Amino acid sequence: EIVLTQSPATLSLSPGERATLSCGASQSVSSNYLAWYHHKPGLAPRLLIYDTSSRATGIPDRFSGSGSGTHFTLTISRLEPEDFAVYYCQQYGDFPITFGQGTRLEIK
Amino acid sequence: EVQLVQSGAEVKKPGESLKISCKGSGYKFTSYWIGWVRQMPGKGLEWMGIIYPGDSDTRYSPSFQGQVTISADKSISTAYLQWSSLKASDTAMYFCARRADKAMGIYFDYWGQGTLVSVSS
Numbered sequence: 001e002i003v004l005t006q007s008p009a010t011l012s013l014s015p016g017e018r019a020t021l022s023c024g025a026s027q028s029v030s031s032n033y034l035a036w037y038h039h040k041p042g043l044a045p046r047l048l049i050y051d052t053s054s055r056a057t058g059i060p061d062r063f064s065g066s067g068s069g070t071h072f073t074l075t076i077s078r079l080e081p082e083d084f085a086v087y088y089c090q091q092y093g094d095f096p097i098t099f100g101q102g103t104r105l106e107i108k
Numbered sequence: 109e110v111q112l113v114q115s116g117a118e119v120k121k122p123g124e125s126l127k128i129s130c131k132g133s134g135y136k137f138t139s140y141w142i143g144w145v146r147q148m149p150g151k152g153l154e155w156m157g158i159i160y161p162g163d164s165d166t167r168y169s170p171s172f173q174g175q176v177t178i179s180a181d182k183s184i185s186t187a188y189l190q191w192s193s194l195k196a197s198d199t200a201m202y203f204c205a206r207r208a209d210k211a212m213g214i215y216f217d218y219w220g221q222g223t224l225v226s227v228s229s
Contacts (some may be wrong), residue, residue: 044219093214101152
């Protein structure tokens with residue numbers, strides 16, 4: 001199965017700053033089928049990005065995804081208070097689908 | 109509004125059985141796959157399996173095959189995750205999630221709020 005490694009484990013930034021989160025795959029992700037989710041403890045996770053770079057319904061354009069093959073990036077251009085959460089990447093190009101271990105984005 | 113509402117937290121002993129639920133509303137339940145995802149304490153997300161309520165076609169992650177059973181009752185728009193004999197290592201938060209429409213592959217556009225399962229003697 002494809003192992004996804006997210007970095008950094010924790011990212012400390014201030015509102016208004018730019019965040020760059022990475023997701024590395026142990027082998028190439030077929031068709032760049034990669035998604036990103038936002039999760040605040042106690043709440044339901046929320047889909048942000050699918051197919052590497054397509055924003056899900058209702059997701060603001062400060063969120064963008066990029067990458068291909070084994071390296072993918074989620075960028076948040078200007079952090080809002082509600083953006084501080086845990087972010088997970090997930091590949092769905094290979095069975096079984098797998099998730100990264102998460103990046104915690106915390107307020108500096 | 110699409111909603112997935114999960115059953116409440118459970119506290120069980122090792123060896124006991126358990127069935128948790130996920131009720132969908134706001135969409136045609138029989139037309140979308142429902143998956144289950146585990147989050148062990150302090151850990152990331154793990155996909156367990158998925159079911160198509162329309163015909164109960166079910167797929168499991170190899171890691172969970174034989175460990176749990178996924179089912180659905182389309183008459184009440186509810187999916188289930190069950191264990192016949194719980195272990196302490198089953199202690200986790202469990203999420204149900206709807207596979208995105210027209211998705212190439214399995215990713216999830218709506219999630220439930222999670223069900224916390226605690227297993228301890």
